[in-house]
Amino acid sequence: MTVHGGRRTQAERDAITVEIGYALYSATFAAAVVLGAVTGPALLFDLPEIVEATLSYAxxxxxxxxxxxRTVTVLVRFRRAVQPSQPGRTSPDS
Known part of the structure; x- marks a missing residue:
């Protein structure tokens, strides 16, 4: 993340911490939605046993x-993002 090869600044460490938290939170939310959408019908409706078993496993x-x-995608995207060279400033391309 650092271009100069030295130690990370506090701002860089904070950015990494926030990004990890976001990755874990958004991945947990997405996984919970998928779990409910796939497993929910097996719990709510009277379905054939094979369908219930398949949904409960899937x-x-x-x-x-x-x-x-989701976790890996968010963290890889953050790593590839070009960070501004000075805190509080945008890069000249923006």
Whole structure:
């Protein structure tokens, strides 16, 4: 993240902490929505056993996969983002 090769500044460490928190929060929210959407019908409706079993198994699997993909995607996107060289200033391209 640092271009000069030195230690990270407090602002850079704070930005990383906020981004990790955002990645975990948004991934948890997305996984909970998918879990409810996939597993919910099996709990609410009287479905055939094979359908209930499939939905009950697929919900946690899809939610776990989505959690991992969302977390990695957010953190990789943050790492690739060009940060302004001076705090409080935008880059000349913006």
């Amino acid at each position: 919900g946690p699997v899809l939610a776990t996969a989505l959690f991992a993909v």
